[in-house]
Amino acid sequence: MYFPSWLSQLYRGLSRPIRRTTQPIWGSLYRSLLQSSQRRIPEFSSFVVRTNTCGELRSSHLGQEVTLCGWIQYRRQNTFLVLRDFDGLVQVIIPQDESAASVKKILCEAPVESVVQVSGTVISRPAGQENPKMPTGEIEIKVKTAELLNACKKLPFEIKNFVKKTEALRLQYRYLDLRSFQMQYNLRLRSQMVMKMREYLCNLHGFVDIETPTLFKRTPGGAKEFLVPSREPGKFYSLPQSPQQFKQLLMVGGLDRYFQVARCYRDEGSRPDRQPEFTQIDIEMSFVDQTGIQSLIEGLLQYSWPNDKDPVVVPFPTMTFAEVLATYGTDKPDTRFGMKIIDISDVFRNTEIGFLQDALSKPHGTVKAICIPEGAEDVKMLSHLLQALDYGAPPHGGIALGLDRLICLVTGSPSIRDVIAFPKSFRGHDLMSNTPDSVPPEELKPYHIRVSKPTDSKAERAH
């Protein structure tokens, strides 16, 4: 069996230096990401009271009456303030005349990071006062009316310095950290890249987006699978590490081309740069060979790659099994991304399972399957899958891309926590809500479980 080393090469290829965004220039980078993709810019102000976003205003809007909603980024004396929304910053002139006293009062007294709505006219900045570093730097807003939508309590720190704080503090106040340019950019890039992957798979190549269960049976050797107690005494669901079984069953079911942006779970305890739940772009095709999967994935990444990054070069470099062994001294693919292509030839070579045997007997037979350890119990746990493979299973192959890691590489983020809206700490905690947490004993009763703390043996006997 061949070793699909091009998969790990793919990621190594991606890990070449990608231009890192260090300057948080609100709006400009995000806009350029959208504009360069030759698509219509979405209507960001449909359905809402604002007429425009703060970040989109340019000289072309001069003279227009606009209504904006945003956060007060900062205020200079009592003469102007900078209003921020997800799309950028805009300068707002605080009116000084008597007749606008109430507007002035609102804009001067609202604490920084308060939410306000202003209406007024887009005007030119006076000559010499343009700010070329600011995408909206040629204009400002002459305000007519203002409304304080929600005053902000004093913050524990300034938003703009947030990225310099400890990660624990950023995770505790995640909703404030999300206002940072970097998090806005990362999450929006992620959303857009996944959307393009969907277009490529679904609209261009006829893949079917199919949701598979996450409350399932534990897999053999599934020591890293979270358990979910059911209301039946002693019976548990398991949160699967991947949709591996389901994607194969879908092929047996004739779905032909499946993909899913799949939530996966792995309980690895304390490990840096891992998350107990993570996301895979999970793909499986019938009647495909290695070359087909390779072309698919090259096309997928080219199509979805952000236009403001260096383009993806295809074909990706490939290596044979012998080459990778000689070069890296290991016969195991890089599994950090959840790609579980495992050589099961030895396990199946002498079995009765016709389909797999046929595939194994062919040169370069592409059999991808979960690793099945020995032992009768383990085989029993997979009997449904083994049975399914007897009932007209088509040859099939697939791949799973670790999305968090991929977006991390594309954005040049130091940690996968920077591309996940609400990540867990490296110990698996949600620091914002204090999760995991204790549960009252009466809520455990319906699930027929009891906590047995390590030091509890005495208490337990007394119970």
Place this chain on the structure above:
Amino acid sequence: MYFPSWLSQLYRGLSRPIRRTTQPIWGSLYRSLLQSSQRRIPEFSSFVVRTNTCGELRSSHLGQEVTLCGWIQYRRQNTFLVLRDFDGLVQVIIPQDESAASVKKILCEAPVESVVQVSGTVISRPAGQENPKMPTGEIEIKVKTAELLNACKKLPFEIKNFVKKTEALRLQYRYLDLRSFQMQYNLRLRSQMVMKMREYLCNLHGFVDIETPTLFKRTPGGAKEFLVPSREPGKFYSLPQSPQQFKQLLMVGGLDRYFQVARCYRDEGSRPDRQPEFTQIDIEMSFVDQTGIQSLIEGLLQYSWPNDKDPVVVPFPTMTFAEVLATYGTDKPDTRFGMKIIDISDVFRNTEIGFLQDALSKPHGTVKAICIPEGAEDVKMLSHLLQALDYGAPPHGGIALGLDRLICLVTGSPSIRDVIAFPKSFRGHDLMSNTPDSVPPEELKPYHIRVSKPTDSKAERAH
């Protein structure tokens, strides 16, 4: 506070009779769904060995050399067979001449539902033998080569009669049931409708697709939430019933427009037509009012509605609180679809929470929040959310559509299990894999839990 009765009206509106597909005409309906949407038909044969799908061949392909992969649907004497793939059926002529003996042997001996690959020429059927009921009924395939890709063991029943079997049997052999026209159509329609919703939200209206955690803290009164034991003694995650807290925190984080095709969990024990895990189209917007949400959802359903169904008529009918009370005798919205818009005025009217108070004090203030029961512990469990609302939370509103139920209505399916690839039985079991299942005691140890069966009290004391 107003009662958004138009939400339940929306579903009542949808539940008017939708044309039910009773005739399983392979291919034609699915093709019409694709073609009528004025999109390019996807390239179904990219990356694979086949040149065409079985279902796409027409008179326009006459004379072409094609390679097809599919399942043997049936065989008449030893003269021809019908080959099936996801796209439809095509008739294949079994060669009778001596020189093609090996091809004849393969095609005559392979059991029904075996997977074969054939290559040959598209030819006209003899005059008078066309089948007008079959989309490919004007042509047939003159085979040159054939390969048996995987022989099928004798099936417990015929695929074409599968829908007439008991549901328990269909769930046990789900991978066979998935080959039925109805399941193929339902899952493909679901995939396409969700894709269009994504285009509408993401590409047209600037929503950001954001994944939120499913390993989270239990919510107050969350008696219907599955628990997930962690490796910390006595500490549990909870599988949330909706991303309600996260969507609000994203608004506080300035993400402006969020959506997610969100996996949700609810442990309701044995209930017909419910699933322990289900899917919501979850949406939240900043700076929006009732009218905005209403227009958004009308546009969303119009845009994503399958073109082969009766069109959606907007605006949806609306009713006031007084009207719905007079008509239906209840002040509660229909919560079957997971829409948890709850009147929390009484809970919050006397609290210190400025933002909510402001909203409540306005006429028709649109406050949507999770229901917070009384009790100090419960408030503590939500302290992160209550704190976040103090730090510059924008006014926001949203909606969550129950996707399984929606697709059920659109396809006219009798049960939500017909629009889910791998559903659980009404008792929450996966009948294919026998889930939930027992777990060896040593696998419970890392999670510091023990099973306490109802009849186990004696055994426990002896332990």
